[in-house]
Amino acid sequence: MKFSLWLPANLPWSDLLAAATHAADAGWRGVWLEDHFMDNTDEPNDGARGECLTQLTALAATVPGIRIGSMVLGNTYRHPGVVAKQGAAISDISQGQFVLGVGAGWQENEHRAFGIEYGDVPSRIRWFREALAIWKGLRDENFVDFSGERYTLEHASLNPKPHPSLPILIGGKGEKVMPRLVAEYADEWNFWSTPDQYAPKNEIFTAALEKAGRDPKSLWRTTQALTFQQPDGAEKAARMGRPAIGGTPQQLVDTMAAYAAGGVDEFILPLTSLSDVAKINDLGDRFLAEVAAHVS
Template sequence: GIYLADHFMPNDPSGKVMGGPSLDCLAALGAVAARVTRMRVGSLVLGNLYRHPAVVAHWAATMGTIAEGGFVLGVGAGWQVNEHVAFGLELGTIRDRLNRFEEAVVVIRSMLNEERTTFVGDHYQIRDAPCEPQPNHRIPLLIGGKGEQRTMRIAARLADEWNAWCTPEELAHKSAVLNRHCADLGRDPADICRSTQALLWPAEYAEGRTVPESLALRPRLEGSWAAIAGQVQAYAAAGTDELIVPDWLFTSVEAARHYLGEFLTVAAEARA
């Protein structure tokens, strides 16, 4: 699949407002979906506090009619401090944020599956809301985040897919947590697809370069191509259904195309 993040600016750990281009996720995904016909596209993930969930559901239904290769709606509770401050969006406490997020997911799920939705919660009130036209296919709902007590339980209850940045070892642990939540809720854990992402940093490109500080803690596929093949196999063994590889560490389109092309070959051989 092809996935786009939903941010208004780069992150800064200190909360400093940062400059730099950040395309609107909704508009950009519409443009991508109109051109890509053999792969699904998706949001990874929409920040819940940026938009009303009923509006998100209607947008997702529209995307479902545009995206011939399929569309997945990824949503998350929200976390990036600097953009919430700069845009005047209240981030709130973690508890409040997750309460609001759980209600939002219920609203979205209903609007994408029912002709009309009525929902009265503490944060959202929807009354007989339509969502038309309905998409051409069932839209998978992906929940992003790895908080073990609330976020992953919400995923176990309501998601078709779950995603978080993880190493293979962390993915195996988080997947086991998700399985336990599914067991508590009486849901088959096999019903939930698990995806994660890692940055590509092959040795031949990394030589003489450094990873930006803002991305230094993200998981990476790195080293020789043989080492990277082993890392792909480790992700598969940990239960990864889809491994997403952002191109953020490459400084040119040409470099991204070249090394991602090499990676696809290596990954295919590693999984053969």
């Protein structure tokens, strides 16, 4: 199993650079940033929030030798053709280390605040399907003509092409449409989970790959959960309202083994609620030394 780090998007650039540089030196496989314009909390909502693609571009130019990715870009925020151009540029700057993580978009308050059309869930899924076709088409073909409900491309090209490729990661856990989208368009797949949640969901997505005639091993599978590395961490995790894990280092090693048995290729440690670089580095180092180093 591989391990990556999810860094806070609210850090000023000097702190984000320091945390990402430390992560690269420490041996993490990659670092990820979320794509939101504001917190999903009650008003007033004026907390710090960086812009994902700008931050990733800066990291691509300054922190070599580590994968960087978006976890995940909300499709509704930008035209997919423009995102493809941005992604290709970041891929080139990072020497092929960029992962284009994408999702349909879900956070209503930032759509309202920034005047972005939100739509209902079926609409956002249809728009996302169109965007996926555009991203894959521009990446893999010389020219793309596309006429859809929301997007239109006329003889568009992605030149220069990504270097050497541009993996597409889809973030999503829906069981009706999302497995088909992942099977058709994704190189990687991600959703929040505990081991008990991951295994049955993975079976559904694997079945979709097989139905599409695709080798299940061709999909890289990642997950994350709030992580409490402390003696009472399991009890604390149980009280969370979202996927969470915890316990002693050995308990977390066992949890990672359960993830691997369920089909996970890579665990992403989210430290997105922290703002102190020293604490981010310390928690990350402890996880690598006490947990990741003992997982096969």
